[in-house]
Amino acid sequence: xxxxxxxxxxxxxxxxxxxxxxxxxxxxxxxxxxxxxxxxxxxxxxxxxxxxxxxxxxxxxxxxxxxxxxxxxxxxxxxxxxxxxxxxxxxxxxxxxxxxxxxxxxxxxxxxxxxxxxxxxxxxxxxxxxxxxxxxxxxxxxxxxxxxxxxxxxxxxxxxxxxxxxxxxxxxxxxxxxxxxxxxxxxxxxxxxxxxxxxxxxxxxxxxxxxxxxxxxxxxxxxxxxxxxxxxxxxxxxxxxxxxxxxxxxxxxxxxxxxxxxxxxxxxxxxxxxxxxxxxxxxxxxxxxxxxxxxxxxxxxxxxxxxxxxxxxxxxxxxxxxxxxxxxxxxxxxxxxxxxxxxxxxxxxxxxxxxxxxxxxxxxxxxxxxxxxxxxxxxxxxxxxxxxxxxxxxxxxxxxxxxxxxxxxxxxxxxxxxxxxxxxxx
RNA sequence: GGCGGGUUGCCCGAGCGGCCAAUGGGAGGGGACUGUAAAUCCCCCGGCUCUGCCUUCGAAGGUUCAAAUCCUUCACCCGCCA
Numbered sequence: 001x002x003x004x005x006x007x008x009x010x011x012x013x014x015x016x017x018x019x020x021x022x023x024x025x026x027x028x029x030x031x032x033x034x035x036x037x038x039x040x041x042x043x044x045x046x047x048x049x050x051x052x053x054x055x056x057x058x059x060x061x062x063x064x065x066x067x068x069x070x071x072x073x074x075x076x077x078x079x080x081x082x083x084x085x086x087x088x089x090x091x092x093x094x095x096x097x098x099x100x101x102x103x104x105x106x107x108x109x110x111x112x113x114x115x116x117x118x119x120x121x122x123x124x125x126x127x128x129x130x131x132x133x134x135x136x137x138x139x140x141x142x143x144x145x146x147x148x149x150x151x152x153x154x155x156x157x158x159x160x161x162x163x164x165x166x167x168x169x170x171x172x173x174x175x176x177x178x179x180x181x182x183x184x185x186x187x188x189x190x191x192x193x194x195x196x197x198x199x200x201x202x203x204x205x206x207x208x209x210x211x212x213x214x215x216x217x218x219x220x221x222x223x224x225x226x227x228x229x230x231x232x233x234x235x236x237x238x239x240x241x242x243x244x245x246x247x248x249x250x251x252x253x254x255x256x257x258x259x260x261x262x263x264x265x266x267x268x269x270x271x272x273x274x275x276x277x278x279x280x281x282x283x284x285x286x287x288x289x290x291x292x293x294x295x296x297x298x299x300x301x302x303x304x305x306x307x308x309x310x311x312x313x314x315x316x317x318x319x320x321x322x323x324x325x326x327x328x329x330x331x332x333x334x335x336x337x338x339x340x341x342x343x344x345x346x347x348x349x350x351x352x353x354x355x356x357x358x359x360x361x362x363x364x365x366x367x368x369x370x371x372x373x374x375x376x377x378x379x380x381x382x383x384x385x386x387x388x389x390x391x392x393x394x395x396x397x398x399x400x401x402x403x404x405x406x407x408x409x410x411x412x413x414x415x416x417x418x419x420x421x422x423x424x425x426x
Numbered sequence: 427g428g429c430g431g432g433u434u435g436c437c438c439g440a441g442c443g444g445c446c447a448a449u450g451g452g453a454g455g456g457g458a459c460u461g462u463a464a465a466u467c468c469c470c471c472g473g474c475u476c477u478g479c480c481u482u483c484g485a486a487g488g489u490u491c492a493a494a495u496c497c498u499u500c501a502c503c504c505g506c507c508a
Contacts, residue, residue, distance in 0.1 A: 164503080229464085231453085255462075262463050292461045325462055373473060374455085381470065383456040414455075416462045 003029060005063040011277060012270040014056055016196040016223040019206065024218045027190065032118050033065045035191035036183050038125070038176065039107065040072035040080060041099035042091075045244035046106050048234035048256075051308075052225055052271055053195055054110050059274075060193075061111055066118040068189055069107045073100045073126030075176060081169040082155040083197040083224075088169070100124060106243055110307075121187065125179045141178055144211045145204075150174075153200035173204045180205025184217060196221040225271060228263040243308055250309040251344035254317035257301035258294065259416065262287070265296050273303055320344040324410070324418060330387050335405050342408055342420040352426045359384070359396040366411055366419035378413055385412040 003025055009015050018024050027033055037057055039050060046054065061067050076096045079088035091099075104122060111120035132141075150156060153173060159165040180202070183189040192202045202219040209215045225233040234241050241256050242248040248256075260268060266284045273280055287296035305314035320341035323333055330338065348365040350356060357365065363375040363384060378384050379394050387402060387410050398409055409421040 259462060262461095265463090291463075294461070294463075297463085321462080369455090371473065373476085374471085376476085377470065378456065381456040414457090414462095417455095 005059065008277070009056070009059065013267065014052075014222050014271060016221040017199060017219075018221075019203070019219045023216070024191070024220065027218060028065070031064075033191060034068060034187055034189040035060060035065060035193060036068035036070050036123075036180075036187075036189050037193050038070040038072050038075065038179060039103055041076040041096050041103050042079075042088075043240075043242075044099055044102050045242040045247050046103060047240040047242050049195075049225070049240075051243065053193070053222055054107070055272060055274075056193065056222055058110050061118060061120060062274075064118055067111050067120040068123055068183060068187055069104075069111060069120060070123045070125060070179060070183070071100050071104050071107070073097070073124040074129035075125055075172065075179070076100070078172050078175060079169050080155070080172050080176075080201070081159055081165055082172075082201065085159065087164075087166055090168075100126075102244075123183070125175070125182070128182045129175060129178070141174060141208075144208055145174055145177075149207075150204075153204070155197070155200055173201045176201040177204035177208040180217065181208050181212060184209050184213065184215060190215075190217040191220065192217070193220045193222065196223050225267075228261055228267075245309055245313070249344060250305055250313040251317040251320055253309065254301045254305045254314065254321065255416070257304060258297050258321065260297060260300075262291050265300065269296060269300055273300060274307075275303070316340060317344060325416075330404055330410060338404060338408070342410070342422075346419045347422055348419070349422045349424050352423050356398050356423075358394070359386070359391055359398070360394045362398070362409070362421055363411060363413070366421060368411060368413040368417050368419045383414050386410070388412065 006015070006021075006025060006028065035057075037053055039046065039054075057067050057069070073096065076091070076099070077093065079090065081087075104124075107122065113120045113122070150170065150173060151160070155173070156165060156170060159169075176198075180189075180192050183192075192205060194202055199219070199221050202221070206217050206219060209217050227233050236256060240248075241253065245253075257268075265287055269275075269280050269283060275283070283296045283299055287294075302314060302318065305317055309317075319337065320343075323337050323341035324345075333341075346367050348362075348367075356362070360372055360375040360379060363369050363378065364372045369375045369378055375384070376394055379392060382390055382392060384391055386398060387404065400406075402409060403423060404410065407423045407425075411419045411421065413419075
């Protein structure tokens with residue numbers, strides 16, 4: 001069963017590097033294997049980049065292995081230099097603690113913590129890092145590290161060439177190595193996985209385990225996902241795509257997948273979908289036959305929105321998309337359908353007694369544009385629409401006839417950026 | 427500690443007393459074409475009470491009719507020397 005897991009991951013393009021594939025296969029074939037992946041609290045939520053790794057965790061658990069999810073309550077206070085060309089600014093203790101709680105909560109949705117023998121375990125590296133004194137750290141841990149080797153790590157050497165690195169971030173790899181050692185001791189955990197940028201940190205852990213415990217452990221890294229045009233995956237104009245529904249709405253999340261570049265779709269399906277190879281290949285074939293229909297986009301959007309936000313939210317997002325982008329007349333829609341669709345969008349409200357603000361003010365108020373200047377620009381360029389009709393006059397004030405069901409306006413910037421205005425009864 | 431170089435709008439990077447809201451590229455946005463793709467072409471890209479005004483060129487002062495451009499101090503970065 002296990003080599004089937006590895007074969008599947010390979011087919012999906014989810015394996016970047018392993019320390020020793022033969023030994024790893026052997027280990028996995030022995031039966032349920034404990035493994036860990038760490039997530040540092042650097043924001044109030046995980047994002048799509050984290051999701052790639054998190055779903056690999058899930059795949060391992062579904063294949064019978066036992067996940068240990070580690071939240072970096074300690075490492076998050078220090079800052080990982082990997083993949084960064086400048087020093088991170090330190091976050092406040094209380095803030096990081098708050099983020100730890102939120103991230104724990106998110107992780108718990110993707111893994112099974114209640115199941116049987118291979119139920120997932122949650123840990124926090126602050127548990128063993130906080131009690132450690134500076135002297136213990138230097139004598140018991142630091143002694144096993146050669147600065148020469150530490151300097152040769154990619155994460156450090158690249159920083160020596162760009163803006164330099166503080167002693168704090170330089171020490172990061174030691175903390176992460178210690179985590180692996182602790183989990184090896186406490187949980188007999190012999191496998192750590194992570195993004196391919198984590199290679200150096202993970203290997204530092206393997207070395208430490210060998211030196212201190214004389215033990216052998218394994219490492220598997222997952223490629224960092226890029227878009228086919230070479231840009232960073234998971235970013236939109238508005239920034240990162242978050243898993244938290246308050247930071248990226250389920251509707252926006254669904255739209256992210258639906259709007260993905262055609263060229264990325266086959267890879268995204270392999271990386272994110274839990275459908276099997278036959279199903280995925282058939283979707284890819286359908287997509288190639290008629291890309292305009294975006295069957296594969298829709299399938300992927302649906303699967304992931306359901307997974308991350310639940311079936312109900314997914315259906316709402318999907319119906320909203322149909323209602324708002326369907327080419328029918330908005331006034332013909334059923335009120336319930338329209339209200340549900342609009343509820344997915346960013347909105348602003350106006351009291352019924354108040355006169356409606358001008359076109360430019362409305363656009364700016366909903367946040368589809370950043371400022372009134374931007375609103376003027378967009379109107380002048382012919383990119384602003386009210387209820388799907390282009391409006392070119394900046395000072396235009398919507399009349400009551402424009403109100404859908406007497407209380408809504410649908411604003412659009414460009415092809416796909418929507419917002420709504422609701423007139424509230426007094 | 428000493429000497430030299432640097433800090434410009436989201437990013438890179440010109441400008442080196444008035445013609446500078448500041449050249450150019452990238453990212454981003456709008457339009458056209460398509461499919462709520464991509465590529466391509468055209469346009470835009472600090473803010474506002476918008477033919478004008480306000481705030482920006484590391485920070486704070488100063489010189490000048492006038493400063494991103496000159497002077498002083500401070501902070502940070504990067505070299506070389508100790």
